[in-house]
Amino acid sequence: MKTENQLLDSAMAWGADYFGIADLSPVQNVILEQGGAEIAEYPRSISIGIALFHPIVNRLSRHIERAAAVSYRSHCYDIINERLDQIVSRLASVLQRLGHKAFPVPASKRVDDDKICAIFSHKLSAHLAGLGWIGKNCLLITPDMGPRVRWATVLTDAPLKAKGRPIEERCGDCRECVNICPVSAFTGQAFRSGEPRSARFDAGKCDRYFSKMKEKDAETAICGLCLSSCPYGKH
Numbered sequence: 567m568k569t570e571n572q573l574l575d576s577a578m579a580w581g582a583d584y585f586g587i588a589d590l591s592p593v594q595n596v597i598l599e600q601g602g603a604e605i606a607e608y609p610r611s612i613s614i615g616i617a618l619f620h621p622i623v624n625r626l627s628r629h630i631e632r633a634a635a636v637s638y639r640s641h642c643y644d645i646i647n648e649r650l651d652q653i654v655s656r657l658a659s660v661l662q663r664l665g666h667k668a669f670p671v672p673a674s675k676r677v678d679d680d681k682i683c684a685i686f687s688h689k690l691s692a693h694l695a696g697l698g699w700i701g702k703n704c705l706l707i708t709p710d711m712g713p714r715v716r717w718a719t720v721l722t723d724a725p726l727k728a729k730g731r732p733i734e735e736r737c738g739d740c741r742e743c744v745n746i747c748p749v750s751a752f753t754g755q756a757f758r759s760g761e762p763r764s765a766r767f768d769a770g771k772c773d774r775y776f777s778k779m780k781e782k783d784a785e786t787a788i789c790g791l792c793l794s795s796c797p798y799g800k801h
């Protein structure tokens with residue numbers, strides 16, 4: 567069996583809903599700037615996604631109730647992140663056993679408090695793998711589940727075939743996520759490859775909003791309105 571198929575079958579058997587392989591060469595500079603030379607040395611990435619649960623996402627609102635917040639944090643964040651981390655760790659072990667370098671990137675770990683970002687953009691990898699487009703909310707929008715998917719990535723030097731092609735942006739005139747954000751964190755500008763995230767999103771506004779919510783009540787500090795409002799994936 568080809569390595570790509572073996573990895574796909576394993577990921578699906580371990581609970582992934584989405585799987586894609588990306589060629590990272592067109593965005594090497596962006597990766598270098600975000601994660602440094604050690605991260606930018608990998609030519610391929612494997613994106614793994616797990617879909618969120620509609621009944622839980624649909625309960626997100628500006629005045630979120632405690633029970634809804636607890637459900638979201640547990641089953642749409644902590645547990646799904648843990649499941650993703652397990653899958654990318656196991657895939658990385660498979661690749662390493664086959665003699666390749668493999669670097670599992672955690673599902674949700676901020677490493678830069680100034681830029682408010684992780685070591686690598688899962689969304690960029692999933693976009694290049696053909697799994698969706700980057701929406702005006704700076705999330706990866708899949709055609710079927712919209713932004714209701716969480717992501718993790720394995721970086722590798724294995725010569726895997728990247729079959730997917732980036733999906734063209736399909737937001738059109740929609741501004742649901744831009745208008746609903748309580749702190750106007752989005753500019754409404756569409757994603758353009760190579761442009762910094764700051765052209766579209768003031769991550770500091772979102773972060774400060776979240777910190778304020780946390781000060782009031784850590785249990786109910788959840789927003790996600792830019793995710794739940796997207797018509798793609800809304801049921």
Ligand code: SF4
Nearest residue numbers: 747772789790791792
């Ligand atoms: S999570 Fe909330 S505050 Fe942050 S960008 Fe989305 S809508 Fe705005």
Ligand code: SF4
Nearest residue numbers: 701702737740743796
């Ligand atoms: S809510 Fe509309 S503008 Fe925002 S990401 Fe979804 S489709 Fe795009």
